[in-house]
Amino acid sequence: MSVLDKLLPEFFIKVDRDLCIKCGQCVNNCGFSALLQDKDKNVKPIHEKCVACQRCMFVCPTRAIQIMKFPGTQKHNDYWNPEYISNIKKQANTGGILLTAAGTDKLHPIIFDRLFLDACQVTNPSIDPLREPMEIISYLGEKPIDIAIEFKDNSYILKNKLKPNIKLSSPIIFAAMSYGAISLNAHKSLARAARECGILMNTGEGGLHKDLYEYADNIIVQVASGRFGVDPDYLKRAAAIEIKVGQGAKPGIGGHLPGYKVDDEVSSTRMIPKGTDALSPAPHHDIYSIEDLAQLITSLKEATDYSKPVGVKIAAVHNVAAIASGVARADADYIVIDGFRGGTGAAPTMIRDHIGIPIELAIAAVDDRLRKEKIRNKVSIVAAGGIRHAADMTKILALGADFVTIGTASLIAMGCTLCQKCYTGNCSWGIATQRPDLVDRLNPDEVSKKLVNLIRGWSLELKEIMGALGINAIESLIGNRERLRALELSKETLDVLGVKPAGR
Amino acid sequence: MIPALEHIPSGCAAAGIMNKSGIRISGDAIMDMMSVMHSRSNGLGGGFAAYGIYPETPDNYCLHIMFDTESAKREVDSLIEENFIVERQERIPTKIINEIKDPPLLWRYFVLPKPEKLVAKNMHADDFVVKLVMLVNTRIPGSYVNSSGKNMGVFKGVGYPEDIGRFFMLEKYGAYIWTAHGRFPTNTPGWWAGAHPFSILDWTVVHNGEISSYGINKRFLETYGYECVLLTDTEVIAYTFDLLVRKHGLPLDIACNVVASKFWKDIELMPEEEKRLHTALRMTYGNLLLNGPFAIIVATNNYMMGLNDRIKLRPLVYGKKGEFSYLASEESSIRKVEGNLDDVYSLVAGKPLKVEVNKDVCA
Numbered sequence: 001m002s003v004l005d006k007l008l009p010e011f012f013i014k015v016d017r018d019l020c021i022k023c024g025q026c027v028n029n030c031g032f033s034a035l036l037q038d039k040d041k042n043v044k045p046i047h048e049k050c051v052a053c054q055r056c057m058f059v060c061p062t063r064a065i066q067i068m069k070f071p072g073t074q075k076h077n078d079y080w081n082p083e084y085i086s087n088i089k090k091q092a093n094t095g096g097i098l099l100t101a102a103g104t105d106k107l108h109p110i111i112f113d114r115l116f117l118d119a120c121q122v123t124n125p126s127i128d129p130l131r132e133p134m135e136i137i138s139y140l141g142e143k144p145i146d147i148a149i150e151f152k153d154n155s156y157i158l159k160n161k162l163k164p165n166i167k168l169s170s171p172i173i174f175a176a177m178s179y180g181a182i183s184l185n186a187h188k189s190l191a192r193a194a195r196e197c198g199i200l201m202n203t204g205e206g207g208l209h210k211d212l213y214e215y216a217d218n219i220i221v222q223v224a225s226g227r228f229g230v231d232p233d234y235l236k237r238a239a240a241i242e243i244k245v246g247q248g249a250k251p252g253i254g255g256h257l258p259g260y261k262v263d264d265e266v267s268s269t270r271m272i273p274k275g276t277d278a279l280s281p282a283p284h285h286d287i288y289s290i291e292d293l294a295q296l297i298t299s300l301k302e303a304t305d306y307s308k309p310v311g312v313k314i315a316a317v318h319n320v321a322a323i324a325s326g327v328a329r330a331d332a333d334y335i336v337i338d339g340f341r342g343g344t345g346a347a348p349t350m351i352r353d354h355i356g357i358p359i360e361l362a363i364a365a366v367d368d369r370l371r372k373e374k375i376r377n378k379v380s381i382v383a384a385g386g387i388r389h390a391a392d393m394t395k396i397l398a399l400g401a402d403f404v405t406i407g408t409a410s411l412i413a414m415g416c417t418l419c420q421k422c423y424t425g426n427c428s429w430g431i432a433t434q435r436p437d438l439v440d441r442l443n444p445d446e447v448s449k450k451l452v453n454l455i456r457g458w459s460l461e462l463k464e465i466m467g468a469l470g471i472n473a474i475e476s477l478i479g480n481r482e483r484l485r486a487l488e489l490s491k492e493t494l495d496v497l498g499v500k501p502a503g504r
Numbered sequence: 505m506i507p508a509l510e511h512i513p514s515g516c517a518a519a520g521i522m523n524k525s526g527i528r529i530s531g532d533a534i535m536d537m538m539s540v541m542h543s544r545s546n547g548l549g550g551g552f553a554a555y556g557i558y559p560e561t562p563d564n565y566c567l568h569i570m571f572d573t574e575s576a577k578r579e580v581d582s583l584i585e586e587n588f589i590v591e592r593q594e595r596i597p598t599k600i601i602n603e604i605k606d607p608p609l610l611w612r613y614f615v616l617p618k619p620e621k622l623v624a625k626n627m628h629a630d631d632f633v634v635k636l637v638m639l640v641n642t643r644i645p646g647s648y649v650n651s652s653g654k655n656m657g658v659f660k661g662v663g664y665p666e667d668i669g670r671f672f673m674l675e676k677y678g679a680y681i682w683t684a685h686g687r688f689p690t691n692t693p694g695w696w697a698g699a700h701p702f703s704i705l706d707w708t709v710v711h712n713g714e715i716s717s718y719g720i721n722k723r724f725l726e727t728y729g730y731e732c733v734l735l736t737d738t739e740v741i742a743y744t745f746d747l748l749v750r751k752h753g754l755p756l757d758i759a760c761n762v763v764a765s766k767f768w769k770d771i772e773l774m775p776e777e778e779k780r781l782h783t784a785l786r787m788t789y790g791n792l793l794l795n796g797p798f799a800i801i802v803a804t805n806n807y808m809m810g811l812n813d814r815i816k817l818r819p820l821v822y823g824k825k826g827e828f829s830y831l832a833s834e835e836s837s838i839r840k841v842e843g844n845l846d847d848v849y850s851l852v853a854g855k856p857l858k859v860e861v862n863k864d865v866c867a
Contacts (some may be wrong), residue, residue, distance in 0.1 A: 123690040124714035124796055125817060132815055137768050143787045146752045156758060158781040165787065371727045377788065470716035470797075472815065473765070475790025482719025 005093055007086060011052045012070045013045035019064035026056035026065055031428035031438050032421070053419040055428035087349070098349040101422035101432070103249055103341045103386055103408055106353050111360040111489065112392045116502060118483040120470035127467040134463040135473045138402060140173075140200070140240065141165035141309040142333045143377040163333060164308050166239050169198030170459040171397065171474060174451075175384055175407030176222050176244065176313065178206030180257045180266045180278060181345035181422065186414060186431045188444040191215035193451030202405070205244055205255060205280055207269040208234055220311070223300065225254060226280030228270040232303055240334075241300050242311040243293070245284070248342025248359070248385035250351045251315030255280040257345075261425050261434045294330035301331075309333035309380075316340060316362030316385065317355075321369035327379075328370060334380035336405065337362050341386025343408040345432055346423035359385045360399060364497045367400025367479055390461035399497065400479040413454040414447045516700075516712040517541035517665070517686035518820070519832040520801045521841070522808040526865030527827070528556050531674025534682035537830075537837045538665040541686060544712075544833060548694025549687025550668035551660025553651070553701040553708035554679035555805050556865075562655040564591050564614040565633050565705075570696055571609040572646030579644045587636065588615035596659070596672070603667040608696050612657065630705055630750065637704060638731045648697035648734065653706035656805060660685075660699035668699075680861060683803050683831075685710035692735045702734065702742045705750070706804040711738040712833055713818045716796030724791035738800075744792050745802055756809065757856055762789040764814045764854035799851075801831050806865075809858040816853030823848040829859040 013034065022041035034049035035056060047070065056065050074082060087098055120126035127134070141164055148159035174190045181204065188211060194201040195218045202220040203212070207229020212219065221238035223230050235241055246252065257266075257278035267274040287293050293312065300310050312327045313336035314320065320337060327335050339359025344352070363383050370376040383401035386408070387393050393404045412418070415429035422432035430442030466472065469483050477483070485502040486494055494501060519537040523529060534552060558566055567584070571577040584590060596610040617632045625632065637649045651658035656679075659672040665686040669675075685700035691714065692698050701708040715721065715737035722732040722740055728751070730743040741763070748759035762785055766774075771782045786793075797817030802809045810820050810831040823830040823838035824847040830838040835848060851857050 120716070124716060127815070133767050133769065135768050139787050144784070145788075147754065147758075147781075147784055147788050149754060149758060149781070151755070155777070156755070156781055157777060158784050160784060162780075162784055162787070371723060374727050376727060470714075471795040473790070473793050473795060475786065475793050476717035476720060476795035478720060479723055479791065480717060480719035481723075483716075 007048070007089055007093075008072055009047035009050065009070045010086075011050040012047050012068050013050050013056075014066045014068065015043045015045060016064040016066075017042075019062040021062055021064075023061060025059045025061065029055045029059045029428055031055070031426035031433065031435070032424070051419040051421040052417070053421070053428045054417045099346050099423055100349040100352060100420055101343075101345055101347070102418055102420045103343040104353045105420070108340075108358070111358050111493070111497070112388075112395055114487050114489050115360070115395050115499065116485050116487060117391065117394060117398070117465060117469065118485070119468040124470045126470055127472050129463040129467040132467075132472060134466055136170050136459060136462055136466075138168050138171040138474060139165040140168060140334055140380045140382075140403060142379060145374075145377050164306070166200065166309060167198075168200060168403070170455060170462070171403045172199055172393070172455055172458060173220070173382065173403055173405045174199070174201035174410050175343075175405035176202035176204040176220070176242070176247075177345075177407055177411075178204030178222075178255075178257070179209055179269055180206040180261055180434070182432050183430055183434060183439040183442060184209055184211065184265060185439050185442040185444050185447070187212060189414060189442065189447040189451060190410065191219060192444060192448035193455065194218040196448070196452050197455040199455060200239060202242065206257075206266070207271065208237055209265065209269045213237055222313075223296075224280045225282070225284040226278060228272065228278060228280065231271075235300060235304050238308065240309045240311060241304065242313055242336065243296060243300070244313045245287075245293070246282070246315035246317075246338065247313065247344065248315050248338030248340050248356055249344035250347035251317050251340075251356045252282050253347065253351050254282040258423075258425070263434050266434060290326040290330055293327065297331050311336060311382070313338060313384075315342075316357045316359055318357060320357070320362045321365040324366040325369050325373055325375070328375050332379055334382055335366070336382040336384050337366055339383070339385030342384055343411070359383055359396065361493070361496050363396055363401045364399045368498060390458040391465065393458060394462055394465045394477065395484060397474070397477050398480050398484050399499075400481075402478055410451055410454065413450045414442065516688050517544035517833050517837070518684070518710045518712050518799060518801050519837050520681070520683040520710075520803065520808050520810070520830065522681045522829045522859055522861065524827045524829070524859065524861050524865075526556065526680045526861055528678030528680050529682070531669055531677050531679070531682065533841045534684045535666050535669040535674060536841050537832060538669070538684050538686055540837045540840045541832070541834055542664060542666070544688065545664055545686030546688045547664050548662055548689050549660070549685070549699035550663050550665030551658060551685050551699040551701050551710075552665070552669060552672070552674060553656065553658050553681075553683045553703065553710070553803055554674070554677055555656045555681035555803065556679045557657055557677045558614070558655045561591060561614045564616055565652055565654055566657055567613040567615060567652050568596065568650040568657050568659070569611050569613070569640065570648050570650055571611065574609070576644055576646035577609055577611065580640055580647050583636070583639065583644070584613055584615060587621050587632070588613075588617055590615050597676075598671050599673055601667065601671055604661065604663045604671040607661060607671070634704060634729075634746070638729070641733050642731050650697070651703045651708070653703065654805065656706060656708070658701050658703050658708060660701065661696050662694045662699065680865060681803050681808050683708060683710050683801050683808065690714060691737060697734055698736045700738055702736070702738045704742050704746045707742050707745050708803050709738055709742045709745070709800055711741060711798055711800045712820075713798035713813065714796050715740065715794050715798060717794060720791045721794065741794065741800060741802070744794070748789070748792070756807075756858060758785070760809075760811055760856040761785055762792050763794045764811060765790075765793050766854075767814070799833065807858050807860040809856050810851050811856045812851050812853050814854035820851045821848065822851060822857050831857075
């Protein structure tokens with residue numbers, strides 16, 4: 001190997017010899033084989049293999065391990081930062097596309113952090129959620145544009161026939177993450193937590209494992225271009241069906257599950273041969289127009305006797321409002337808009353970091369457009385991509401979303417440390433892997449409780465914020481941009497957001 | 505004075521009187537009711553709605569319009585002339601009093617839409633009038649429609665309500681329903697068009713409170729063609745009732761269940777059919793839930809209705825004496841004009857109290 005081929009490690013593993021008791025826990029736990037033991041049981045780091053997943057640090061009983069940035073340095077350059085230089089060297093070695101996982105980590109402007117929520121003061125009392133009802137129940141699906149009532153036998157009778165809707169106890173959905181990209185134990189944890197919380201989890205495009213059948217009432221099944229796992233039974237074993245057209249981390253890019261992740265279980269669940277690559281192209285090869293999408297929506301509704309909502313997931317792109325309008329008119333019952341901070345198991349780095357638009361702008365634009373066209377009641381709007389905490393969730397609801405999905409946040413609750421190496425299949429935490437030894441580390445009993453706690457915590461915080469805003473029903477928060485003010489955003493951005501600057 | 509009993513002047517004052525047989529009474533009584541609640545206002549807004557005041561032209565829409573400038577009036581005049589048959593138009597009579605300063609031009613027009621315009625636009629007369637109101641309020645700067653109903657009118661401005669009443673000489677009018685408001689403005693500075701009542705067609709609303717859901721109420725109404733430009737949250741309440749009751753044909757009590765909806769925990773306990781209805785109402789009109797504190801008095805030619813928010817954050821008292829019904833922010837206000845009430849009680853959170861005039865009154 002020429003010196004030109006060599007890359008410096010990104011991380012440096014420091015083992016404190018005085019603290020190390022040579023128990024080998026760190027070595028056993030490293031899914032990336034970045035730690036070895038010699039014949040004397042001394043721990044030997046292989047810095048090049050470390051991804052900073054931190055599993056070794058968490059399991060070390062004596063806190064003998066530290067992971068740090070590799071201490072070597074280069075001459076400072078604000079334009080050619082070390083990552084870009086390293087990327088060039090990698091591509092000079094391989095001639096390939098740079099891959100990465102999770103959402104973009106670039107310092108693009110974060111609109112969420114420039115938005116501030118309101119609080120009641122003297123003229124309008126805040127509401128104490130501990131003493132007063134605070135309602136965050138939400139319904140996913142198409143609503144009527146008006147209500148028709150008949151007065152009969154001394155009581156009112158509803159004349160409308162309502163379209164199928166799903167009742168959620170909190171406006172949160174676990175984002176689409178496929179079985180294959182994440183482990184079965186991760187899926188089980190999500191499904192169990194969704195049921196306990198009265199919310200939904202999304203299978204992603206990986207099909208529905210038979211162990212999840214019992215959670216059907218809390219599951220959205222996805223129909224992606226690969227049609228993995230899709231048959232009439234699959235469609236019927238869910239509360240809702242979602243057509244995946246795009247995703248925020250890689251708009252215009254399809255999925256690729258490498259063959260080494262396709263074991264017996266993934267193979268049978270996805271209905272593909274074991275060991276083959278699962279390719280789901282960006283285009284559905286039966287959808288080349290909005291009319292084609294409408295036909296697929298109708299087909300899925302026909303296949304399920306019009307008994308459940310059918311949604312469409314699209315990435316937040318430049319013309320997202322017009323696209324969403326088309327999707328609503330194609331008779332989708334809900335639309336997921338996935339912002340450019342959305343996560344993924346694997347994406348071309350350049351796509352992930354440079355395509356798409358922030359979810360805040362996309363939601364504001366879509367909500368505006370659907371209201372202007374008087375079709376807002378036709379669809380629920382689901383915001384996805386980079387929701388980090390309950391305040392982000394509240395802000396995006398105030399901008400016009402009915403629901404949020406959380407992917408990365410739920411993974412972090414499960415143990416993910418955002419090392420961004422999902423695509424290697426070596427996730428030391430047992431989440432983004434199919435290696436049996438790693439998958440076993442994730443205990444659905446334990447992890448589902450973490451997820452339940454997360455949903456509970458966010459829901460409580462949502463209620464607290466609503467109380468501060470002086471509202472006690474989530475219907476009064478959704479699209480209520482009067483409750484937001486912005487700091488240091490341009491006039492154009494404020495115009496799209498429909499939010500006033502702070503101080504006005 | 506014992507500190508705990510010290511009076512803290514705050515909040516708006518709302519009041520209403522109705523005679524169910526249609527006996528028209530002068531504005532003195534409602535001005536008396538408002539004067540008792542003087543300290544609930546701060547001189548930056550007062551107003552009255554009166555029903556049955558134009559019995560000589562009961563079938564004409566009467567447009568009460570205020571203008572900041574002569575040129576605004578000229579623009580509105582030409583718009584009205586183009587679209588309406590004008591039965592009569594005149595300056596709204598007022599008198600000079602020291603307390604009311606710098607009033608705008610106040611004009612009223614008794615009109616009917618030109619039949620050919622209705623045919624050309626394929627519109628009902630009410631919708632045509634609503635469209636005109638939106639057009640004037642949004643497109644002609646310095647002009648604001650205060651009321652647009654039949655045989656009724658709104659009189660409002662910047663000042664204490666009892667002074668506004670004297671300014672408009674309300675003692676000379678006879679009405680079978682009066683509602684009134686004294687404003688303690690917080691959202692916007694006191695301005696003439698920002699005073700209550702807010703109205704559209706026959707609907708008038710006076711309101712004590714602050715609507716936290718205003719932002720989404722406004723955006724929801726805009727999708728149905730209502731443009732909320734008067735900068736005050738009460739405007740959305742008037743439009744909400746017009747949309748739900750007149751346009752969508754919901755019974756008033758059902759409309760009240762939209763703006764002060766039942767809690768999910770209560771819906772859960774309802775019989776199946778009722779549960780379906782209330783679930784559908786919240787799913788469909790959730791954005792019209794009025795959140796935040798409110799006590800409102802809604803009136804039309806046919807009834808007067810009081811309603812509180814669903815956790816009862818503002819006061820509203822009902823009193824009854826014979827054929828007279830009263831609503832007010834304070835019981836003292838009712839007692840001022842009727843000391844010997846047959847019945848008096850506070851309204852229950854989220855539960856409307858509607859008193860109707862006899863059928864022949866507005867026939």
